[in-house]
Amino acid sequence: MPVETWLIFILGFMIIGSIIALELKDLLSAVISIGIVGLGVSLAFLFLQALDLAIVQFLFEIFALIILIRAFIGKEYHIQEPSRSHIVQTVITIGALLLILLLSINMFKALPGFGHPIFSTAKHYVENGGLETGSANIVSAIILDYRAYDTLGEVTVLFTAILGALTILRTKKSNGLAGGDHETN
Amino acid sequence: MTVYILCFTLFLVGIYGALTKRDLIKIILSLGIMGYAVNLMIILFAYKEGASFAILVRDGINSNMVDPLPQALILTSIVIELGITAMLVALSIRLFQKYKTFDITKIRRLSG
Structure with a gap:
């Protein structure tokens, strides 16, 4: 089978999986469905x-599953009843999103077709990457050599996000030493 | 083109969840879905018909490879997404400790 057919199958599977994950009442099942979408x-x-x-992506999936389950495990959870205004809001949202989808079809027709990329910037990397960096893997050559400052920025952003998470979770008892998630308030 | 439209539909499903769900965890999941769709879309733009992975092999046979630049950028994006998810989860845990609920319509007093 050609690649496009496989991709259509996988994407349809992912769309159905995410709709199920959003509509399920049970949070644990919803998080596991999102894990399947990520896989x-x-x-x-x-x-x-x-x-x-x-x-x-595989590693990301596993870590995200652990973090998300940590968010609601052991917490009392009440299912809320859908109200009339909520149903109206849902219907309006679905209508608007379908309209956006219909209007966007023309935009996708204008793009270069699937399997025919523009491929202008990467030409230099592909032709000279092996000689210039000595790396057989062109992707790691780009990350660690041509665009090393991007990677440095990425590490900075990741560090800041983790620092933010630890600061939010810190309690007064821990005195700023171990910023872990102490639940004792 | 069908692939692009399906991928955009996945993104719209994420927007739908973020707009209509009242549960904080569901909203975090919707943001995750939107992230998946964007990453996948950019990699779809990079695919070349009949090309193979962007790794050089001995004797230089592998001259026909997919575009490696979007792959390098998305690798960065995936890792940052993990940091964002961790921070959102930390925020929601904190909100739960204060308000005892994940329902955003009940979280009203945004002071202190």
Whole structure:
């Protein structure tokens, strides 16, 4: 089967999976459905020949599942009844989003077709990457050599986000030493 | 083109969840779905018909490879997404400690 057919199958699977995850009442089942959607993304990356991304996405999935389950585990959870105004709001939102989808079809027709990329910036990397950096993997050559400052910025952003999370979770008892998630308030 | 439209539909499902759900965890999940759709869309733009992965092999046979630049950028994006998810979860845990609920319509007193 051609790659496009596989991708259509995987994307349909992911759309159904995310709708189910959003509509389920049980939060644990919803988080697990999102995990399945993420593994679908990983599989799609494999079909698109992006091996590094598939591995990173797989790891991301596992960590995100652990973090999200940590968010609501052991907490009392009440299911709220849907009110009339909420139903009206949902219907209006779905209508507006369908309209956006219909209007966007023309935009996707104007793009270069699937399987025919523009490929202008990357030409230099592909032709000279092996000689200039000595790395066989062009993706890691770009990350760690051509665009190393991007990676430095990425690490800074990640550090700041983790620092923010620890600051939010810090309680007064821990005295700023261990910023872990102490639930004792 | 069908692939692009399906990917955009996935993004719209994420927007739908973020707009209509009242549960904080569901809103975080919707943001995650939107992130998946954007990452996948950019990698879809990079795919070349019949090309193979962007790794050089011995004797230089692998001259036909997919566009490696979007892959490098998305690798960065995925890792940052994990940091964002962790921070959102930390915020929601904190809100739960204060208000004893995940329902955003009941979280009204945004002071102190």
